[in-house]
Amino acid sequence: MATCNPHPHPAPRTTPAGLAPTGTAAATGAMAPVARQDYRDAMARLGAAVNIVTTDGPGGRHGFTASAVCSVTDSPPTLLVCLNKGSSAAATFHANGVLCVNTLAPEHEELSRLFGGGTPPAERFTAGHWRRAATGAPMLVGAPAAFDCRITRTVEVGTHDVLFCEVVNLASDGGRGGLIYFGRRYHAVGSGGEE
């Protein structure tokens, strides 16, 4: 799983007396590389909303569960999605150039598992109620919020493509709670309506 803000810049470490740490690393600025598993374990403590990101167009219909989604700016309204380059969905998203980010409610946990990998794309869409958004991407009826987007820029970082997406249309239902992934488990949040 990918995450949105994996590399916050750590504040320089200081001793209780406010002095910079000593030693070779401090003297040279070099740091030991962070182990991949340590990074993954720490990121499991960063709670994130669960979404199903969908697409449709010349490349076909596809969708996957994603927690690595966050807002970039509201002018123009833009969000980003981190997409694993090795996933079955990657080529389809690039071919279509559009996507819809569907945030999930507590009752969508099973749907999230279905879109979480390992099943053919057509099978994923047999569950849930979908309508066609303006871009052609599938929009989940009953999503707390859905953002219909066109992909404006793609930046490759390691195993993932970061897709910058301009929101061209949206739908929201303030009466619904949300679904969060934290500690490698799903959690329901909000009873809805608490604007």
Ligand SMILES: Cc1cc2nc3c(=O)[nH]c(=O)nc-3n(C[C@H](O)[C@H](O)[C@H](O)COP(=O)(O)O)c2cc1C
């Ligand atoms: C809670 C959760 C969050 C996930 N977040 C992401 C994500 O942000 N980006 C991503 O590329 N894959 C994410 N995945 C994995 C994909 O949903 C999917 O399993 C992966 O792309 C492999 O799918 P495939 O079997 O179609 O190749 C997440 C899975 C789960 C269950």
